[in-house]
Amino acid sequence: MRNxxxxxxxxxxxxxxxxxxxxxxxxxQDNGAEPRRGGTVFVHMNTxxxxxxxxxxxxxxxxxxxxxxxxxxIDKTYDGYVGVLATEWxxxxxxxxxxxxxxxxxxxxxxxxxxxxxxxFSAMELWKPLLxxxxxxxxxxxxxxxxxxxxxxxxxxxxxxxxxxVAAMPDLxxxxxxxxxxxxxxxxxxxxxxPVGTGxxxxxEYERGQYIxxxxxxxxxRGAEYPYLxxxxxxxxPDKAAGAAALEAGELHESGFNxxxxxxxxxxxxxxxxxxxxxxxxxNVAHSTVEFNLRNPVLADVxxxxxxxxxxxxxxxxxxxxxxxxxPGHGPxxxxxxxxxxxxxxxxxxxxxKAKALLDEAGYPAGxxxxxxxxxxxxxPWGEYTQLWGEYFAQAMKEIxxxxxxxxxxxxxxxxxxxxxxxxxxxxxWHQFRSDPAVSTTVWLRSGAPVGTAWSNQFGYESAxxxxxxxxxxxxLDPEKxxxxxxxxxxxxxxxxxxxxxIEHPFVGITNKKLVNHHNTPRWDSSSWYDLWIDx
Amino acid sequence: xxxxxxxxxxxxxxxxxxxxxxxGSFLLIKLAPGDTVDALVGDMGGADPAFVARLRQxxxxxxxxxxxxxxxxxxxxxxxxxxxxxxxxxxxxVLASRLWVTLLLxxxxxxxxxxxxxxxxxxxxxxxxxxxxxxxxxxxxxxxAMPSFFLALLLVLLFSVKLNWxxxxxxxxxxxxxxxxxxxxxxxxxxxxxxxxxxxxxLAFYMRLMRTSVLEVMELDFVRTARAKGAGDARLMFHHIMxxxxxxxxxxxxxxISTVLGGSVVIETIxxxxxxxxxxxxxxxxxxxxxxxxxxxxCSIIVVLVNILTDLVYAWLDPRIELK
Numbered sequence: 001m002r003n004x005x006x007x008x009x010x011x012x013x014x015x016x017x018x019x020x021x022x023x024x025x026x027x028x029q030d031n032g033a034e035p036r037r038g039g040t041v042f043v044h045m046n047t048x049x050x051x052x053x054x055x056x057x058x059x060x061x062x063x064x065x066x067x068x069x070x071x072x073x074i075d076k077t078y079d080g081y082v083g084v085l086a087t088e089w090x091x092x093x094x095x096x097x098x099x100x101x102x103x104x105x106x107x108x109x110x111x112x113x114x115x116x117x118x119x120x121f122s123a124m125e126l127w128k129p130l131l132x133x134x135x136x137x138x139x140x141x142x143x144x145x146x147x148x149x150x151x152x153x154x155x156x157x158x159x160x161x162x163x164x165x166v167a168a169m170p171d172l173x174x175x176x177x178x179x180x181x182x183x184x185x186x187x188x189x190x191x192x193x194x195p196v197g198t199g200x201x202x203x204x205e206y207e208r209g210q211y212i213x214x215x216x217x218x219x220x221x222r223g224a225e226y227p228y229l230x231x232x233x234x235x236x237x238p239d240k241a242a243g244a245a246a247l248e249a250g251e252l253h254e255s256g257f258n259x260x261x262x263x264x265x266x267x268x269x270x271x272x273x274x275x276x277x278x279x280x281x282x283x284n285v286a287h288s289t290v291e292f293n294l295r296n297p298v299l300a301d302v303x304x305x306x307x308x309x310x311x312x313x314x315x316x317x318x319x320x321x322x323x324x325x326x327x328p329g330h331g332p333x334x335x336x337x338x339x340x341x342x343x344x345x346x347x348x349x350x351x352x353x354k355a356k357a358l359l360d361e362a363g364y365p366a367g368x369x370x371x372x373x374x375x376x377x378x379x380x381p382w383g384e385y386t387q388l389w390g391e392y393f394a395q396a397m398k399e400i401x402x403x404x405x406x407x408x409x410x411x412x413x414x415x416x417x418x419x420x421x422x423x424x425x426x427x428x429x430w431h432q433f434r435s436d437p438a439v440s441t442t443v444w445l446r447s448g449a450p451v452g453t454a455w456s457n458q459f460g461y462e463s464a465x466x467x468x469x470x471x472x473x474x475x476x477l478d479p480e481k482x483x484x485x486x487x488x489x490x491x492x493x494x495x496x497x498x499x500x501x502x503i504e505h506p507f508v509g510i511t512n513k514k515l516v517n518h519h520n521t522p523r524w525d526s527s528s529w530y531d532l533w534i535d536x
Numbered sequence: 537x538x539x540x541x542x543x544x545x546x547x548x549x550x551x552x553x554x555x556x557x558x559x560g561s562f563l564l565i566k567l568a569p570g571d572t573v574d575a576l577v578g579d580m581g582g583a584d585p586a587f588v589a590r591l592r593q594x595x596x597x598x599x600x601x602x603x604x605x606x607x608x609x610x611x612x613x614x615x616x617x618x619x620x621x622x623x624x625x626x627x628x629x630v631l632a633s634r635l636w637v638t639l640l641l642x643x644x645x646x647x648x649x650x651x652x653x654x655x656x657x658x659x660x661x662x663x664x665x666x667x668x669x670x671x672x673x674x675x676x677x678x679x680x681a682m683p684s685f686f687l688a689l690l691l692v693l694l695f696s697v698k699l700n701w702x703x704x705x706x707x708x709x710x711x712x713x714x715x716x717x718x719x720x721x722x723x724x725x726x727x728x729x730x731x732x733x734x735x736x737x738x739l740a741f742y743m744r745l746m747r748t749s750v751l752e753v754m755e756l757d758f759v760r761t762a763r764a765k766g767a768g769d770a771r772l773m774f775h776h777i778m779x780x781x782x783x784x785x786x787x788x789x790x791x792x793i794s795t796v797l798g799g800s801v802v803i804e805t806i807x808x809x810x811x812x813x814x815x816x817x818x819x820x821x822x823x824x825x826x827x828x829x830x831x832x833x834x835c836s837i838i839v840v841l842v843n844i845l846t847d848l849v850y851a852w853l854d855p856r857i858e859l860k
Contacts, residue, residue: 040711042710042711047579047818048622048623048818050620050621050622050623050624051624057580058580059579059580061579061580062580130587130590131587132577132580132583132584132587133583133584135584135586135587136584187594192624193624207633207810208623208625208630208633208810209633209634209810209814209815210706210707210710210808210810211706211710213710231711233710233711235706235710235808236808237705237706237808238805238808238814238817238818239805239806239808241689241806242692242704242705242805242806242807242808245689245692245693245696245697245704245705246704246705248697249696249697249700249703249704251703251704382578409569410570410821411570411574411575411578411579411821412568412569412570412571412572412574412575412578412823413568413569413570414570414578415570415574415577415578416569416570416574417569443584449585450585453584453585453588454574454577454578454583454588456585
């Protein structure tokens with residue numbers, strides 16, 4: 001079932017995912033009723049991580065490693081948000097105080113007790129001033145009080161929606177041990193490269209360019225039976241073909257986040273030794289986009305942007321580039337966005353004739369060579385999807401008489417060209433959704449961010465209506481009103497079209513079937529793996 | 537004594553060369569769009585402006601390029617290669633942990649390519665235009681023409697995935713925790729395919745050059761004289777012909793040490809060997825300036841040393857050449 005290509009995923013709802021999970025668990029129990037203790041799991045990593053501290057670097061590459069060592073206050077499961085280091089959370093009437101009850105009996109890997117002091121220190125010294133994205137989220141955080149060692153009260157100067165903070169916690173809510181950081185230069189603290197957490201595995205060794213070893217934490221708070229594994233070893237293999245070969249030779253057990261090429265994922269997915277699919281990546285959904293530079297007078301005309309949207313055959317792109325593991329987007333919030341998502345938005349179906357008519361109407365008739373105008377397009381170098389999507393975009397535009405010249409760069413070149421110099425007509429990249437639109441999505445549509453900030457508004461899009469909707473939603477405490485505001489934002493984004501959120505896709509992973517209980521949460525590659533075991 | 541003076545002079549001559557290389561590559565890297573903070577932010581999937589500005593300031597990237605260059609040179613003069621912001625370690629430590637892997641790979645590949653290539657070339661020349669010669673020459677041409685990454689992947693497919701004889705990549709079996717001679721055996725097993733993939737390409741160079749060179753020397757007067765004096769076939773070949781035919785091959789060897797460093801980028805990346813080549817590649821992608829400059833510095837020293845060594849070997853092989 002995990003091998004079927006996308007058809008299932010297209011219709012997936014939370015309920016279906018829940019059903020899939022149950023089916024998987026039943027299958028696992030059939031394999032070998034009793035979980036087996038012991039064994040080592042080898043995980044594939046494409047890129048090296050300099051900082052192994054999720055409270056300093058919010059990125060999936062960091063979570064993929066530190067998820068085993070450090071735990072967040074709250075994690076996301078297929079049954080919703082569940083407490084990890086926190087057990088309960090609540091908000092005051094005015095939304096300015098959020099209270100977390102903390103778990104009792106949790107110890108850091110060095111034996112010290114985990115307490116409110118750690119949470120308060122982490123929030124005030126790391127999450128608020130130093131952690132990317134979190135510093136926006138926690139901008140209004142004034143203090144964290146500790147009325148007793150197991151209660152943390154976050155005080156905000158403006159109302160903070162409880163839904164927002166809870167949704168952000170799995171990624172942006174990792175406490176660090178205060179006793180190892182206090183009084184040191186936090187950024188240069190060696191603990192950043194040798195993490196000390198509360199998780200089921202303890203950091204042992206990081207050999208740059210080769211591997212990281214994590215060993216079993218015998219004092220894990222979930223009880224002596226957890227975790228089942230003795231060791232987790234991450235191997236850094238930058239070359240995707242080499243990664244695929246290592247999986248095939250049995251030297252690796254898992255590769256997540258499209259760590260190997262789609263061709264190899266598809267090939268190995270048919271091999272009975274592997275599970276391949278998007279299960280376990282639902283929390284990391286990204287949009288493949290087409291981004292316009294509205295400073296260009298041609299693109300400033302909304303009819304031209306609509307024509308571009310009509311010119312894109314999304315089903316074709318989904319089936320060829322993403323091999324079916326994707327679906328058409330409906331604006332800035334993906335379908336996994338819960339109540340904040342709506343598909344009640346204007347849509348622009350694939351219609352070449354309509355696209356041509358719109359371009360004629362806008363005053364750009366086809367010339368003698370069939371070309372209406374030219375665009376300089378920058379495809380983002382984020383991997384296979386963005387490169388192929390950029391090439392498809394150029395081909396699709398040719399159909400409607402727009403000549404697209406591709407300007408290819410590596411990551412620093414792309415970010416500078418697009419976000420700082422605005423040296424592009426169109427660009428394509430991807431935009432990751434981080435649980436709640438307020439975390440990192442709306443900043444892309446709001447005006448006023450300083451020039452050069454990556455993943456801020458590079459379009460030159462300014463809409464007073466959009467800005468006021470975004471600001472209102474950020475402080476709205478009532479979940480229903482909040483959702484309604486986000487629906488309005490999606491509709492406005494789909495009307496103004498500063499960017500086309502063309503295709504939404506979770507990442508794809510591949511796992512050796514020897515692993516049992518794998519990908520059983522929507523952010524599994526970032527989670528603790530306390531219940532993972534190996535059947536061999 | 538004259539040899540020492542010679543060495544001293546050569547080393548002094550090399551200093552401005554290395555300085556020029558350092559300044560040139562520093563400016564060249566700075567010409568590339570974006571810096572390490574951009575690469576980092578790209579990797580993270582974004583960050584807010586305050587975060588980015590703070591990192592730039594911490595890394596000293598908010599200064600003008602010439603100030604950065606001056607600071608780098610001042611540090612370098614004190615043998616301080618700086619700090620790698622990608623690996624969060626001193627560059628010297630990063631380089632030290634990688635250098636031996638690349639040296640093992642290079643020495644293994646070059647020496648096997650040299651020995652086998654010279655032997656095959658001499659052998660082919662002795663039976664010039666025979667079937668043996670044709671087979672050897674054609675094989676050489678095939679290996680020479682094949683891109684190294686393709687050859688490497690074919691080897692992996694055959695020996696690791698299908699036959700399961702050799703490990704896919706890495707420098708040692710990480711989960712096995714070998715020590716002592718077992719560790720060295722393990723490392724040797726991991727190096728078989730990378731060395732082979734790299735060696736086969738260079739082997740073709742040496743073979744073809746040696747074959748031509750031997751054919752040329754065989755026609756010379758002193759060979760005829762030696763034969764007339766009754767030297768046997770073997771003595772003729774090893775003592776008279778090969779020693780003279782080796783000169784151009786040695787030149788090539790000296791020149792190629794630097795290109796092997798380049799070729800090892802591909803091989804190290806495919807076999808995920810933690811060597812200098814792979815490090816250079818990731819450092820470019822991540823704009824890890826200090827590490828990249830460290831690699832360039834180290835490599836320029838290696839190349840300068842090898843050039844001096846090549847000249848010494850010349851003088852030893854051919855007494856007519858004087859060191860001056």
